[in-house]
Amino acid sequence: MSLSWLDRLTLFIHPQRVVLERQPWRGAPSSQTAEVAPPTPGEADWQPVLAAADALLKTAGQGAALRIIVADHLVRYTLLPWSEMLTGKAARLDMARALLRNALGERAVALDIALDRPSFGKSGIAAGIDRQLLAGLRAAARARRLRLNSVQPRLIAELAAQQTQLNDGWLACLDLGWLTLAGVRDGEISSLRNHRASTTEPAILAGELAGLLAAESATVNGKKVLISASAVAAPKLAGGWETTLVTPVTGGAHA
Incomplete structure (x- = not known):
């Protein structure tokens, strides 16, 4: 057998x-x-x-x-701000659809949207993947x-894997041609960027990541950054950022 x-x-x-x-x-x-x-x-x-x-x-x-x-190249994310008026699954899903439609236009119609588990008083994440692909x-x-x-x-899997060491700080998920950055403040997702990277060259990518961190710095306490780099070299950040390399959940870590 x-x-x-x-x-x-x-x-x-x-x-x-x-x-x-x-x-x-x-x-x-x-x-x-x-x-x-x-x-x-x-x-x-x-x-x-x-x-x-x-x-x-x-x-x-x-x-x-x-x-x-x-x-993350194949995923579209949106932050779901906490609202005591929108706590049920149907209401949160309607909010996610509206936010993705505002960001993507008609392309949002093709997405199958999943929600994270709600936590009272805290913002959440919605993720959309093409329903035909699923x-x-x-x-x-x-x-x-x-x-x-x-x-x-990938971002959701990485956040789950790092939740014990990321109560305040950043998680940067890097891959060929893509950069996803999530900020966590007091255990709550507070910032989210998911877009194409301009390069895979480490020095230029470091500048791009540092620019995003600086632009979003008001949303997160401290300068702790976990970097999960898959198939690309992890950039070295200047400016006092406390970086730690973590092993990607899957997909091929850079040697």
Whole structure:
């Protein structure tokens, strides 16, 4: 009898690469990476990503537990300010839709929006991922009879991994061509930036990150910065920032 149902898989999807990490019931962990082809004319940017993910999942044993982490390139975030008038799930979801629609226009209609768990008196986060991409990932998991336990945006996974050491400070998630910066104040998310980076060159990226930190500094106490760098070199920040490198949750840490 196969014991593959005891294996644990993590699939990291990214516009340029897809990584499948295996933690088998017995034996050493392993990892496979597939490059993602550029979208063809008329093709959505997520379609080649889904094709690469589907191909990797076909190599997985049936019945294993699967966790999917989605690169921030493929996620749209918005802060949900606390309001005692909007505490229920439906009301918070309406707020998230309105904020994303204001930021993205008609593109927001294509998003499947998930909310964080509300905490009384504190702001939260909403994350939107293309619903066709999500549907394709779920279908690929079902086709291999994999037990899909969760689909998480990278930032959400990183915040969960670092919550014990980030009550006041910043978490910077860096990847090829992308920079996500979250500020936490007294345990509450207080600032969020998620956008394309101008470069992967460490010195220039350090200046870009330092500029964002300075612009948002009033929202966070102190100068503690956790840096999770995947596939890029971590920048060195001047100006008194207290930086600590942390291991990315998945997707290939920079050596």
